[in-house]
Amino acid sequence: MKIIFVIFALAMSAFTANLTEQITKLTNLTANNKEATINLGNLKIGQSGIVINNDLQGKQVILCYATVISSDNNNSIIKFDFREIIEQSAIPKTKLLPKNGDTFIINHLYKNSMIIAPNFKAITKIKQLYSNFNFLDIDLFGAYLKINNTPAPKKEDIVTFAHLNDLGSIFLVENKNLHILDAISLTKIETIPFEIDDNTTISPFQTNVED
Incomplete structure (x- = not known):
């Protein structure tokens, strides 16, 4: 049992490392201003972040995702x-475009997340494992879906809600696995085995909001 626990702990440590913010600079910006290179390797396809211009009299301004x-x-x-960026008082937005030398922060807001799981026990376990994350109450998402008359969430519902609430990642429990999704691209950044001794399934996910 101890061996299994140690292996699981090491896996979780490596998993969390992929969710940590890292700061770098843009290079080799393409002529059409659509792509750039960053000097960080071995990243996951779909990981996202924000580009920041800090040339405006020392002020940091978000340019884009x-x-x-x-x-x-x-x-x-x-x-x-x-896409439109939600304004933050600390970092206003602008119409300027990215350029070489601008700052890129990958995994921005990844620690602001939401758990989509089939039961309360799964949610509780994830919160214990990732105690340094800020998890939005899933009932807020349930209420959002009810207001918009969408009982079963679609991809665009999750992306829009995450964007409105400044979430960087989504924790999704499915088929005895825990998936971490990037909230901008909604691609799977990591997947680890995840089992609990509770087979209760609330469809489409655990929430106190009634249909």
Whole structure:
């Protein structure tokens, strides 16, 4: 039992490392201003972050989102995403475009998350394992779906809700696995085995919001 626990703990440690914010600079910006290179390697396709310009009299300004589209041992290529960015008082937005030398923060807001799981016990276990994450109450998502008359959430519902609430990642329990999804691209960043001694399943997910 101890061996299993140690292996699981090591897996969780490596898993969490992939969710940590890292800061780097843009290089080799393409002529069409759609892609750039960053000097971080071995990233997951679909990992996202934000591009920041800090040349405006020392102020940091969010320019856009960006998502990893390819990665090797040394570098990665990111594609810019100019969807509307929710304003933050600390970092305002602008109409400026990215340029070489601008800052890229990968895994931005990954620790702001939401758990979609079949029962309360699964949610509790995840919160214990990831105690340094800020998990939004799933009932807020349930209420959002009810207001929009969407009992079974679709991909666009999750992306829109995550965007409105500044979530960087989504924890999804499915078929005895725990998946971490990037909230911008909604691609799986990591998957680990996840079992609990509770087979209760609440459809489409655990929430106190009634239909």
